[in-house]
Amino acid sequence: MKSTLMGAFGGAMVVALVGAFFGHETPAYGQRAAGYESSPELITLTTPIDSARQQLTVIDPRTQVMSVYHLELASGKITLVSVRNIHWDLQIVEFNGVSPLPSEIRARLNSQ
Numbered sequence: 001m002k003s004t005l006m007g008a009f010g011g012a013m014v015v016a017l018v019g020a021f022f023g024h025e026t027p028a029y030g031q032r033a034a035g036y037e038s039s040p041e042l043i044t045l046t047t048p049i050d051s052a053r054q055q056l057t058v059i060d061p062r063t064q065v066m067s068v069y070h071l072e073l074a075s076g077k078i079t080l081v082s083v084r085n086i087h088w089d090l091q092i093v094e095f096n097g098v099s100p101l102p103s104e105i106r107a108r109l110n111s112q
Contacts, residue, residue, distance in 0.1 A: 055081075064090065 043059040049070065056069040056078075064087040070079045094101050100108075 059086075 045057040054071045058067045067083045068081045
């Protein structure tokens with residue numbers, strides 16, 4: 001009984017030591033549902049369209065250009081869907097909004 005207990009304790013110690021030594025690995029990720037990867041130059045977002053395709057959005061913050069691609073997972077085919085310079089989009093204060101609009105809120109706060 002004493003040797004069984006010591007063997008179990010020794011086995012637990014070995015497992016703990018191995019886990020401590022090898023347990024600090026960076027987790028691996030497969031395809032993420034809505035991944036976000038960034039670099040100093042580009043921002044990428046992936047979103048599943050269906051079981052066979054993904055959408056990849058690439059944003060270049062330096063040039064303020066956004067590109068959208070569709071990826072066919074089985075074949076690896078990449079199709080460019082859209083490219084747009086979003087500089088002027090980002091200058092719009094209100095678009096497609098509902099009341100109260102930002103300008104209405106600002107006017108109410110300024111009148112008090």
